[in-house]
Amino acid sequence: MGVTKTIYYTSEQNELAAIAKALAHPARIAIIDYLLKVNKCICKDIVNELSLAQPTISQHLKELKSVGLIQGSIEGTAICYCINHKTVGLLQAYILKIATQLKCEDTNCC
Amino acid sequence: MGVTKTIYYTSEQNELAAIAKALAHPARIAIIDYLLKVNKCICKDIVNELSLAQPTISQHLKELKSVGLIQGSIEGTAICYCINHKTVGLLQAYILKIATQLKCEDTNCC
DNA sequence: TATATTTATCGTAATATTGCAATATAATTA
């Protein structure tokens, strides 16, 4: 008990849930927002921007990276992070699918 | 420790994280997928569709409802659920904002 | 009114998440 039964769902459902989970924290939304603003930055910049300790930011970046929402490349002692448009596109396609398939335009459809 | 510091983020960031959190489970994605297919249904239908107990489905529906992704109305002894297009629109707008603001089209931007 | 039907709530066990201090790692610079 307490364990998500991933085997019961499709791989697409599991993947989308994983991407949503990566965005399911205001700090990680704030990181995405900041990356959108500055295009690319290093971990230290985010530590300066948000009110969280360096290990906490590092952990959040790891989670965003693990689902492919961001990517990082080594630049000297630092690591440069940016948003991965491919994963954003995947998410966008799903939300668009929901929006277009919605037959009920009423606020009270049932 | 262990508590999300919501005060440090904007209300928009907190709201988006809450909507993402509601989608951060394959069972809830599966519920949305099912609702998309059948347009509207009752809790019992989802219990028959997914491999989860009734209290578990009820809990998942509660979470989707709490962020406004779905809505329910009483129909006799049952409750009819459907997707709320307003909240979907809110999410769509955010993803679209990310997609359009993305300056880096390369797979390796940094 | 008793029974059936449908959903919600409560309580609880197992597991996951969050945040950070301490520390490790890895590349650069003096």
Add this chain to the structure above:
DNA sequence: TAATTATATTGCAATATTACGATAAATATA
């Protein structure tokens, strides 16, 4: 090579999530 800089990892405490049996609540039906 020693010190510096930037990030990752480890370990831990506090809290949250997930799942379900038992049960409550609310409406419909016989």
